[in-house]
Amino acid sequence: MLHISKHLIVYVSMIVTENTKTFEEKIQFALDNSKPYIPTKPEDWNKYWMRRAYMAETRSKDPSTRVGAVFVKDNHDLLTGYNGFPRGVVDSPERLNNRDIKYNLITHAERAGVDKAAKRGISTDQCVVYTQGIPCSGCANSLIGAGIVKVYYHLPYQKILQTSLGEKNNWRNSIQYSIQMFIESKVELISIDDFLDVQTVIGGRIYTL
Ligand SMILES: [Zn+2]
DSSP states (O other): OHHHHHHHHHHHHHHHHHHHHHHHHHHHHHHHTOOOOOOOOOOOHHHHHHHHHHHHHTTOOOSSOOOEEEEEETTEEEEEEESBOOTTSOOOHHHHTOHHHHHHHOBOHHHHHHHHHHHHTOOOTTOEEEESSOOOHHHHHHHHHTTOOEEEEEHHHHHHHHHHHTTOHHHHHHHHHHHHHHHHTTOEEEEEOSOOOOEEEETTEEEEO
């Protein structure tokens, strides 16, 4: 017991020393780099919610691509989702780094949001969803079925995704089916075109969009 505690104390003090140094450097950097604030208008709600989708993706363990989704009703956030394995399913690096296994076990951010709502007994009827890219046909299915009325996506993300996927036709086909299903079920698909200076991970690369 004492043996473990000793190790723990050494370990904790090492972390504190390491972090204190980094923290002070960061404070100094913040002090040195402050600028006068010129009051600006509060951020547009749609951009705000899209930023939240990018925030949600930071919870993802996917080593290749991270996606987030935010479900909003009457301009209040109901819940967020991100791509990952369902609750309790072991998301070990071995599984996450094996594409075949990963694609069989992973839930996309949009469907994860719908699933979370079902678990918590929250109605998603008439909700608006914000997610980085145009949902795949599987997620579009879930969103339509769950009563979503609007889907906002981020155009810079969509462009990067399409460029990085190149001619992977199965993905492009999937998106085309999504667009067609959204039209038929009268779900509005709306792009946010402005860059938001946020980071995302697509195909193993970090992009600032
Ligand atoms: Zn999907």
